[in-house]
Amino acid sequence: MAESGHASPRRVVITGLGVVSSIGMGATEFLQGLRSGSSGAKPITVFDVEGFDHANGCEVAEFEPGQWIRHLPVEQLGRATQYSVAAARMAIDDAELDLQKWRSLPGVVSIGTTDGESRDLDHLVETEILHGPEHMAPELARRVPAGRLSAAIAQELELSDVEAVTIPTACAAGNYAIGYGYDAVRSGEAEYALCGGADAMCRKTFSGFYRLGTIAPDRCMPFDVDRKGILTGEGAGVLVLESLDSALARGARIYAEVLGYGLNCDAYHQVAPNQESVGRCMELALENAGIKPDEVDLISAHGTGTKANDVTEARAIREVFGARPPKTISMKSMIGHTMGAASALSAIGCALAITNRFIPPTINHTTTDPECDVDCVPNVAIEADLKVVQNNGLAFGGNNAVVLLGRYDGGPS
Numbered sequence: 263m264a265e266s267g268h269a270s271p272r273r274v275v276i277t278g279l280g281v282v283s284s285i286g287m288g289a290t291e292f293l294q295g296l297r298s299g300s301s302g303a304k305p306i307t308v309f310d311v312e313g314f315d316h317a318n319g320c321e322v323a324e325f326e327p328g329q330w331i332r333h334l335p336v337e338q339l340g341r342a343t344q345y346s347v348a349a350a351r352m353a354i355d356d357a358e359l360d361l362q363k364w365r366s367l368p369g370v371v372s373i374g375t376t377d378g379e380s381r382d383l384d385h386l387v388e389t390e391i392l393h394g395p396e397h398m399a400p401e402l403a404r405r406v407p408a409g410r411l412s413a414a415i416a417q418e419l420e421l422s423d424v425e426a427v428t429i430p431t432a433c434a435a436g437n438y439a440i441g442y443g444y445d446a447v448r449s450g451e452a453e454y455a456l457c458g459g460a461d462a463m464c465r466k467t468f469s470g471f472y473r474l475g476t477i478a479p480d481r482c483m484p485f486d487v488d489r490k491g492i493l494t495g496e497g498a499g500v501l502v503l504e505s506l507d508s509a510l511a512r513g514a515r516i517y518a519e520v521l522g523y524g525l526n527c528d529a530y531h532q533v534a535p536n537q538e539s540v541g542r543c544m545e546l547a548l549e550n551a552g553i554k555p556d557e558v559d560l561i562s563a564h565g566t567g568t569k570a571n572d573v574t575e576a577r578a579i580r581e582v583f584g585a586r587p588p589k590t591i592s593m594k595s596m597i598g599h600t601m602g603a604a605s606a607l608s609a610i611g612c613a614l615a616i617t618n619r620f621i622p623p624t625i626n627h628t629t630t631d632p633e634c635d636v637d638c639v640p641n642v643a644i645e646a647d648l649k650v651v652q653n654n655g656l657a658f659g660g661n662n663a664v665v666l667l668g669r670y671d672g673g674p675s
Contacts, residue, residue, distance in 0.1 A: 274447045275670055277514040278357025278502030279610050280349035280458075283597050284320035284495055288352050292607075293614045295596065296622040297643050302597050303481050303493055309384065309465040314472060316479040319463055320495030320598030334418050340379035340405040343414045345498035345603075346460035350415040353456060357502040357514060361419060367453040371412045371426040372442040373500075374435025374459035375602035376657075378408030378428070381464040411460055415500075425452075433564070433599065434655035435459050436499060436606025437663035441523040443503045453508065458606035460498035467601065468494050474533065476568050482599075484565035484592035484624055485572050485638045487631040492566045495598025499606035501613070506670070517613040521650070521666040522551025528660035535571055535656055541578035547652065547664035548582075555583045558666075559648045560621055562608045563636075564656040565592025566599055575656065576634040588652075590636040595625045605655030609665055612651040616669045621646045 281288055284302025285295030294300075302320035311317035322345070327336045330348035339347065350371075354361065382402045389398050412426040425446075429438045436459030443455025461467075471477050476491040483489040509516055524546030528539035548555060561583075563575055579587045593611050594600075600607055611622055620643050627640035648669065655663040 271448045272450060273506040274444050274503050274520045275506050275509050276501050276517045276520065276613050277504055277509050278353040278359065279517065279613065280352030280356060280500040281607065281610055282322055282325065282345045282349050283497040283607060284322055285596055289356055289610070289614065292610065293618065296593070296611055296614065297620060299623045299625045299641060299643060300596055301481070301625060302495065306463070308463050316477070318480050319468065319493050321463060322497050331418060333420065334414060338405065339414060340382045341462035342375065342379055342460045343405070343410050345462060346373050346411045346500070347414050347418045349458065349460065349498035349500040350419065350456050353500040353502045354419065359502065364454060365421055366423060368451065369421060369424040370443050370446040370452045370455040370457070371415045371424050372429060372439040372455060372457040373412040373415070374429045374431060374439040374606065375408055375411055376432045376435065376461050377464060377467055377601060378411065379406045380466050381462045382406050384465045415456060431661045431663070432657035432659065433601055433604050434657035434661045434663040435602040436604060436609065437523065437653060437655035437665045438525065439606065440501065440520070440609055440665050441525060441663065444520045444523060447503050447505055453504065455503040456500055457503060458498065458500035459603040461496055461601035461603050463494055463496040478567060481626045482567040482595050483626045484567040484595050485576065485630055485634040485636060486627050487629045489567045489569065489572065491568050492594070493598040495600040497597065497600050497603050497607060499603050499610045501606070501610060516670045518616045518667040519670045521553060521668045523547050523663065523665045524550055525663050527662070530660045533658050535574040536660055537574045537578045539660060540575060540656060540662055541581045543662035543664050544578065544582045544652070547666050551666040553650055553666055558583070558588050558650050558652050559646065560615065560651045561588050561590040562612050562651065562653045563590050563592050564654045565594055567594060571656065572631065573633045575654065576636050579636065587636060589621055589639050591622055591624045591639050593622060605653060605663065609653045609667065612653050612667050616648045616651055616667060619645060619647055
């Protein structure tokens with residue numbers, strides 16, 4: 263990107279939200295699902311589950327891509343790309359952006375993912391094994407490159423001056439993508455950013471977690487003493503970021519301000535989280551945002567519902583925030599683990615919580631594990647005057663990303 267002419271960093275705000283999830287499409291339905299403590303868990307139907315003792319997941323139901331994808335041939339897009347493009351269109355519509363004006367402005371499209379188009383890879387590998395590689399469908403092979411998750415957004419919206427990147431940092435990728443967009447808009451290198459994450463459920467990912475012994479039998483129970491693991495999910499979350507000046511000038515609705523973020527990678531273990539590294543990433547985010555620990559009102563935890571993650575994350579939170587940390591919830595109890603979309607959907611949930619002054623619950627909760635020792639707002643949402651919310655994203659390979667959002671109460675940029 264060209265060097266910016268802006269003398270000082272700009273404040274960056276969220277003005278549009280797009281959601282594809284198992285508990286609702288779009289920001290309004292997603293908000294209703296979070297408020298009511300909805301569950302997206304149900305038996306998996308998108309791939310053959312024969313041979314697995316249990317196979318619940320959080321599938322996206324009744325998704326009609328043609329409702330949002332208006333220019334690209336839908337059949338040429340893999341499922342994750344369809345989710346990504348649909349969520350971007352929703353976010354643009356929600357922000358009430360005049361695309362005719364914005365298309366020619368410099369922008370960023372940053373989308374995080376864990377698997378890209380692994381559902382298509384599932385089909386290709388199955389065909390190769392059963393029938394030989396000569397029978398693999400060329401149209402599926404063309405849909406596989408993960409870069410299409412971001413490039414297809416630019417193509418669908420006919421954006422003519424954008425950098426389109428796909429960030430493959432697994433389950434923290436949504437937060438990585440938000441940080442990428444935040445930097446570009448803050449520096450003045452971009453006038454806007456469409457950022458978030460997307461993934462579709464696939465047999466490969468489910469099988470991998472199943473073999474690790476981390477798939478729950480029926481429901482996800484973060485921080486509960488009887489938790490048994492994750493439920494795989496799917497979907498996409500895309501946020502519109504723009505400068506505060508821009509938002510004020512066009513009279514946009516502002517959901518929240520992006521205050522800062524932190525990233526680190528400890529490379530400690532392929533799948534096990536590292537408490538010191540998780541805590542350090544939270545400290546980096548707080549330092550970047552200029553926020554003190556006692557100013558944080560809520561933590562949206564990574565909160566997968568596995569034995570190791572929940573204890574490690576809770577201990578890291580107490581190290582940073584002390585013996586009485588903020589309320590700490592897990593939206594994965596409702597929407598499952600949506601992989602690369604996870605922290606993006608959680609960030610959207612945080613923005614909605616700030617705007618609507620409530621805390622979403624951690625559902626399926628009976629008894630908090632003493633080793634976790636957090637107030638996870640069990641089962642029922644509560645009203646709350648939130649000013650600063652922290653969103654945690656922790657990924658395999660030690661990739662951690664934490665984003666801080668704040669309420670915008672008016673005032674100059």
